[in-house]
Amino acid sequence: MIQFSIYRFDPDKDSKPYVQDYELDEAKLDGRQMLLDAILLLKEQDESLSFRRSCREGVCGSDAMNINGRNGLACITPLADLKQPIKLNPLPGMPVIRDLIVDMEPFYKQYRSVKPWLMNDEPEPEIERLQTIDNRKKLDGLYECILCGCCSTACPSFWWNPDKYLGPAALLQSYRFLVDSRDKATNERLDELEDPFRLFRCHSIMNCVEACPRDLNPAEAIHKIRKLLLARSS
Amino acid sequence: MALGVSERGSSRSGLGEWVVQRLTAVYILIYIIVALVVLSFSPVTNHAGWLSLSSGLIFQISTLMFIFSILAHAWLGLKSVFLDYVHSWRVRFVLQTLLATLLLGSAVWALLVVGTWR
Incomplete structure (x- = not known):
């Protein structure tokens, strides 16, 4: 199982942000290796989890987020390089719209x-x-x-x-x-x-x-x- | 606007300050190195040695320049810190006035001290 701790905030429901823990069965990845692949599977578990993504190959820049304390693109960050639990936060210092989505x-x-x-x-x-x-x-x-x-x-x-x-x-x-x-x-x-x-x-x-x-x-x-x-x- | 983009300010001092900060840093470094080298080759061990060193005009001028460089460097560096973190211009004005008073006072003091060296 891969462990995640993800920043959650829905301004319609939450008075303040909180961290939610997730687990993902590695078998579900089926050979896919990038962090974005895992987050997409997490969204299948919990469809309220929100983030941006588009090209999934490091060209569009939509899925920039703070990964274990460092900013990066989820789609080109290999899961194998990340220490668990993988901590995901929105880009620092930006107004949060919802979960990992910030106002750019x-x-x-x-x-x-x-x-x-x-x-x-x-x-x-x-x-x-x-x-x-x-x-x-x-x-x-x-x-x-x-x-x-x-x-x-x-x-x-x-x-x-x-x-x-x-x-x-x-x-x-x-x-x-x-x-x-x-x-x-x-x-x-x-x-x-x-x-x-x-x-x-x-x-x-x-x-x-x-x-x-x-x-x-x-x-x-x-x-x-x-x-x-x-x-x-x- | 909370997060709008500010217009360019009226001050054009950015580049000058950046250059002066670097030049003073270089001078401070050179002075320290030269002082260490000179003192290690001819150490000052007594009061007479210090008197003969401090009576030299080159020593007096370079030391005054060293002190003024530190004061200028401190002024620019701390002003930069205030610009970064202190967003109310009123508070910044008070802080910069206090700092300027302190540094100018130090400059006068340095002049008075070096003025007594014969």
Whole structure:
């Protein structure tokens, strides 16, 4: 039997959250190895258990949750690596809608605020804006972000100031457009970041790097933004 | 809005503070290393030794810079802690005023002490 301790909260019924224990017969997994497979079977036992999931292969980012104290995606977390009872909690610091489902809006608002799209007023070429191979390489390690929220919700600076600090995910995206050779709004983007809160609440705690299920490095991207600001001012 | 996104603030001090904090940290580290090396090669064992060391102009200036670096570093570091955790600007204002008084007082004190070195 696999043991679970899962955070439960239904605002319609419960006055406060509680932890519910579950057991799952390993035979039912039938060879499936990931945590999400087990949670889906738990939902067959107790259909009131709520969580998000979609692609079940680490691409959509819906099933981000706090697994034994660390943020990660249930669908790509092998059950064999987890100590029992497996403790599942919603992403820390976010408003809980129900059980493991959190309101991602504070996270998305910060993401939107970095204007995550190409800004370029130059006349459009007939087919597409080309990049050199070297310029394209600068986007590696940045464009892969799936916006699951594991990094930002693992960041103490984001916990204390989710309304003012952009958080690692939004800053990684910000750098992705700062460094894009086709984007012409670098100066405006940097202006928006030069503020005690939006960028400089990062204290290089590095939880973001540890949490990222895609092995990206938001802390490094943030450091590169600081270097861009420094280069611009000197 | 409880969890809306704040507008960019009017202060543009983020980068400058970040740079100063790092520069002061580097200076503090260099001073400590140099002081340890110098003292281990020619240890000060008595009052006369201390007098001859503290009468040097280079020692006086570098030590004052060391003290001021620590004070500046403490100001920026603690201000950063206040920005992180203290969300009421009124409380933050009081805390920063107390801190500034303490640090400026320390700076004056350091000047007075070093001023007596001949």
